[in-house]
Amino acid sequence: MTARVFVVDDHELFRSGVRSELGGSLEILGDAGSVEEAVPAILALGPDVVLLDVHMAGGGGRAVIEAVRAERPEVRFLALSVSDAAEDVIGIIRAGARGYVTKSISAEELASAVQRIHDGDAVFSPRLAGFVLDAFGGEAPQPLDPELDLLSRREREVLRYIARGYTYKEVAHELHISVKTVETHVSAVLRKLQLSNRYELTRWAADRRLV
Numbered sequence: 511m512t513a514r515v516f517v518v519d520d521h522e523l524f525r526s527g528v529r530s531e532l533g534g535s536l537e538i539l540g541d542a543g544s545v546e547e548a549v550p551a552i553l554a555l556g557p558d559v560v561l562l563d564v565h566m567a568g569g570g571g572r573a574v575i576e577a578v579r580a581e582r583p584e585v586r587f588l589a590l591s592v593s594d595a596a597e598d599v600i601g602i603i604r605a606g607a608r609g610y611v612t613k614s615i616s617a618e619e620l621a622s623a624v625q626r627i628h629d630g631d632a633v634f635s636p637r638l639a640g641f642v643l644d645a646f647g648g649e650a651p652q653p654l655d656p657e658l659d660l661l662s663r664r665e666r667e668v669l670r671y672i673a674r675g676y677t678y679k680e681v682a683h684e685l686h687i688s689v690k691t692v693e694t695h696v697s698a699v700l701r702k703l704q705l706s707n708r709y710e711l712t713r714w715a716a717d718r719r720l721v
Contacts, residue, residue, distance in 0.1 A: 609633035
């Protein structure tokens with residue numbers, strides 16, 4: 511049975527490309543450019559597989575998975591991202607994605623990956639599979655980075671934006687929260703990581719390939 515697919519990515523040109531490339535082999539039910547647009551559309555359409563980006567405003571792919579799984583646990587998710595960072599892979603798999611591939615994948619490989627997810631397989635780009643095996647190979651998965659695991663999901667989002675050079679006001683706009691809330695999250699991140707200032711925070715994030 512051909513997989514029925516919904517695409518979530520904040521770049522319209524990329525979504526258009528995916529629809530064009532996969533439309534001949536898979537049934538594309540629709541697409542969305544934000545978490546806020548994606549969740550109600552997925553709940554209404556009930557696709558077999560959601561192909562989604564990891565990093566987007568409003569919580570990214572993880573927020574989509576968490577919102578949809580609460581009401582439609584049968585929907586499966588395949589993460590598609592430019593990032594091949596271990597913490598991104600582990601984070602989205604822990605949230606409930608069945609696979610993770612990078613955007614360097616060919617159209618044919620992507621179509622095959624989506625269909626395999628639909629058929630019940632787990633799919634990962636070759637280099638990324640090792641991250642998953644390392645994290646989930648034991649009976650009790652250990653944190654990939656104990657310091658990173660100290661941070662909440664929202665704190666990690668704020669951390670990434672700050673490390674990329676966003677001002678507090680810009681972060682507040684991207685995440686739809688107040689500037690005061692951003693300040694509170696930054697203070698919490700600095701305290702938990704035992705860092706003193708924004709420069710140290712940026713360097714810490716860069717060392718872990720979070721930016």
